[in-house]
Amino acid sequence: MxxxxxxxxxxxGIIVEDTTSVxxxxxxxxxxGQYIIGRMxxxxxxxGVNVISVVLDAPQDEISALAGKVGALVGVSVKTLFSNVTSE
Structure with missing residues (x-):
């Protein structure tokens, strides 16, 4: 197995200040997308900003890697809040 x-x-939580990064x-x-439960x-x-919330159920490494890539975009800020809800 x-x-x-x-x-x-x-x-x-994502805030986009520079729309060229959209x-x-x-x-x-x-x-x-395979990890995203929903997004708004x-x-x-x-x-002049866009506010996006993305709910994920993913391995912590995947979430952190995505946040790092998103945060590296020009004019984009990101913060991630992890719950204590886990699956094995």
Missing amino acids: EDQVATRVAIM EQLNELLHES GIPYRAR
């Missing part, structure tokens, strides 16, 4: 990696439920952001999220994006036009 194959060993399964434990996963954690987490929420990733295409790259969407590509990164698409690549991690809110354009805050009055401030």
Whole structure:
């Protein structure tokens, strides 16, 4: 029997200030689509930013790697909150 990696439920909060990074952001999220439970994006036009929340159920390493890639995008900020909900 194959060993399964434990996963954690987490929420990733993303603020996009530079819309030139949106295409790259969407590509990164698409690549991690197997782990995404849901996502919600809110354009805050009055401030010229987009606020995105992404809920994931993934191995902690995958979540951290995605957050690192997202945070490296120009004009994009990200914070991740991990729950204590895990699977074995």
